[in-house]
Amino acid sequence: MRELPKIHQLKNLRAIIQYGGIRAASSAMHQTQPAMTRSIQELEKILGVSLLVRGVRGAVLTEMGRTFEPRMNLVLNELERALDELQQIKMASQGSVAFGCSHLLAFGVVPKVIKKFQQRNNTARITVFEGQLSELLASLRLGRLDFFIGVITQDILLHEFVEQHLATAQFCVFARQGHPLGNSTSLKELRGASWHIPIATAGYFSEMETLIFPYGKEAGCSVILGDSTTIAEQLILNEDYLSIGPKTMTMLPYLKDRIQIIPVKEKMPSGSYSLIYRQHQTLSPLAQQLVKDICACYLELMESE
Structure with missing residues (x-):
């Protein structure tokens, strides 16, 4: 059987990629530079290819290195999650969960759920990434995220994922209460x-x-694209920007008296909200618990629309 790379060699290569060079990676991994260099040379000997080009500006992946990196990350992520899952089973309230969610969840569901979740699991580590599925799909495929909850569309193929449909939300155009264009039809x-x-x-x-913009844009029209709910909130509430999102967002307790739907005659599309995770991945006990809490809170919010 061909010799396989050792875990410490893969972790060292990941550190060099992350920190941009052997010196910084050695410091972060609490190793000497010669030891770090030796482990990478041993890894390259096992693989039979050169992985890094070393220069004055640091270490850069070769073409072979770029081919190897995604699979290496997948192996390390899976192993780390396997160890974490065993730890969670052993110590029910400990461990970590990383997940992605789109804007409605980030605005109205996730903060409330996480607060209650951590009251029950105060040693658990939660990492949340806000964004659309297309932006987070690579991390989900590589196992960096346990799951994603948000808008799912047919033009993104999800054959390797389990999809659990939650609800369909009608979208609308909205603005701050009292916006000069608030009565536009x-x-x-x-x-x-x-x-x-x-x-x-x-x-x-x-x-x-x-x-x-089916009728085009007028001079002075400004469009900002972004994934930050904080920036979106400030632009909409304080700078008179318009936005588009699910009608449910206008029902959120802290927003319902601050934003309004603009009653345009054109029908806005609806968004299909689902939970997805990789088919060959078993969600850890903590992740399962968090998914259950998020779905319950989200469905409660949808029923209030």
Whole structure:
């Protein structure tokens, strides 16, 4: 049987990629530079290829290194998650969960759920990534995320994932209460407005500008694309930007008296919200518990619409 790389060699290579050079990686991993260099040379000998090009600006992956990196990360992520899952089973309230969610969840569900979740599991480590599925899909495929909850569209193939449909949400155009364009009845009247639109390279939001501007844009129209709910909130509430999102967002307790739906006659599309995770991945006990809490809170919010 061909010799396999050792775990410490893979972790050292990952550290060099992360920190940009052997010196910084050695310091972060509490090793000497010669020991770090030797482990990479041994790894390259096992693989029979050169992985790094070393220069004055640090270490850069070769073509072979770029081919090897995603699979290496997948192996390390899976092993680390396996150890974490065993630890969670042994110590029920300990461990870590990393997941992604889209904007409605980030606005109205996740903060509330996490607070209650950590009251029950105060040693658990939770990592949340906000964004659209197209932006987080690579991390989900590599096992860096346990699951994703958000808008799912047919143009993103999910054959390798388990998908659990949660609800369908009707979208709308909204603005702050009292916005000068708040009584507009057509998108034609909004051609010169300032907009904040969630960003996506594929899927639901990728063609949103085409939908919002069927009549074109007027001079002075401003469009900002982004994934930050904090920036979106400030632009909408304080800078008179318009946005598009699920009607449910206007029902959130801290937003319902601050934003309003603009009653345009054009029908906005609906978004299908689902939970997805990799088919060959068993969610850890903590992840299963968190998924259950998020889904319950989300469905409760949808029923209040």
